Amino acid sequence: MIFDSGSTQSNLDCFLHCTTPTIKSHFLCKSEIRNLNRLWHPWEREKVEYFTLGDLWNCYDEWSAYGAGVPIGLNSNETLVQYYVPYLSAIQIFTSSREETESGDGERDSISDSYSDESELWRWDGCSSEEGGSDQDSLWHVNNRLGYLYFQYFERTTPYGRVPLMDKINGLSRRYPGLISLRSVDLSPASWMAVAWYPIYHIPMGRTIKDLSTCFLTYHTLSSSFQDMNPEDNIENPKKKRNEGDDISLLPFGLATYKMQGDVWVSGSCGQDLERLMSLLSVADSWLKQLRVEHHDFNYFTGIRRG
Template sequence: MIFYTGLTRSNLESFLHCTTPTVKSKFLPKSEIRNLNRLWHPWERENVEYFTLSDLWSSYDEWSAYGAGVPIVLNDDENLVQYYVPYLSAIQIFTSNSPVREETDSLSDLGSYESESDKLWRSDGCSSEDGGSEQDSVWYVNNRLGCLYFEYFERSTPYGRVPLTDKIKGSCGRYPGLMSLRSVDLSPASWMAVSWYPIYHIPMARSIKDLSTCFLTYHTLSSSFQDMDPDNDDVEGVRKEGDGISLPPFGLATYKMQGDVWVSGNCGMDRDKVASLLSVADSWLKQLRVQHHDFNYFTGTRRG
């Protein structure tokens, strides 16, 4: 067991670093780059890096089985490692192709409620501000978001859940795309949220309230966000196939954060970072008009 001894990361940064998946990657053949959806991949790129969803789930295998160890430092400079188990909290996967009817009909069988994206497409929010017809506007929204292939929103209590990889394995028989789809096949609206619940810490220290803190991290599943910076070619040029793609969270929510263990670092900037990530997560859910049960529970939000 190696304990955290450096001071280069705060406790919050340590959590984000230790729970961020790095997925084995490949570069798309040049013959396929021209076929990418230009609404989702607007930048002209020499190389396009991607990962498969099967490799993404594999990056959670060890964490799902044993927990992810997060080295933290307490106020009295005591070092310990807190372990967290990941659970699939929510996911929406949008692709270019329409799902077959039987897959659409069976979404509710997996515990998700009515398709939030369908609500969006049918809502008044689809009306065009440019004076176009409602049909044209719906077409644009559908093509921009893509077609909903799979969604899941966990509503069970933490004790009734199975770890993330077990949940995926239980769904991939009906939805083989959960293994075969690539990040370049997914629209920018594709995302997942992972809930992290603490299980134990080593060494077993005294009871500390903040060690019961739960986290909710939001991650994009699409390669389109990797192309947001067209000036990033220098970085891409030194990367090799298989180096891996890191998927740090773009949003975050916390539950039972009662002290300052997680937000006392970086001269107060960690507290601001938590607030900023929470705001981004909230904005993301509102933009997609999604009711995310765990987010509402973590934040005490009541939405109609």
């Protein structure tokens, strides 16, 4: 495979492009627009687009089974395709109702306290199942914009003990159907997820390159509140604007890396890739601190060790 030297995309661009979910867009009817939470959707609009969480997870179906192929340009003017499998690293879903959440089929799934042995998994009732909730309790109640924590999951097992993202969601959604039925317009701006991407193989085989073992952690917002705020519209490609009705792309707002040992991911864009990586890492760190969240994978990727 020959590398297209005329391409303006760097390897980092290619990774972000190839691992960004693109989701089918839906429109709310006018009666539903009037019922939107104005704290989360303050702008008056004739049309409001949204996606369902079920459609979002479908984007990861093939990637979970076969890996997402990322073309990587090498210094020898050749490319190879590195495949990455996505794993659910963390997710928090905040909704406007503390007692119940409307599902897509008209049924309601009640909010009850629960805990899973495989990770931290609980629904908000003022405190965590593992820690006292005094700090978090003040945060949630002082800032009503966050809404109520409907669902939370943080993966803590080693990479070899995890199942791909789609398998994990299928398992969790049996107990929490809102993971499929909820819509982006139902979610608070504080709703987010992190996806861990681990390399599995590359084509053609046989090349030993340190950076091909790099792992990535991408952060994505889940709420429609940020839908029109595409950070790359005016930076990477000012001519490429999303049109109404186009599929919705959930570009990562934050990023962390692990085992980045060479210059494969920072060799393009005249040094801008390195600045971009540092900026995305800083934003992810700020996001976690604002929500007072301890994200195990982020700490591991960035070398933070908790006693």
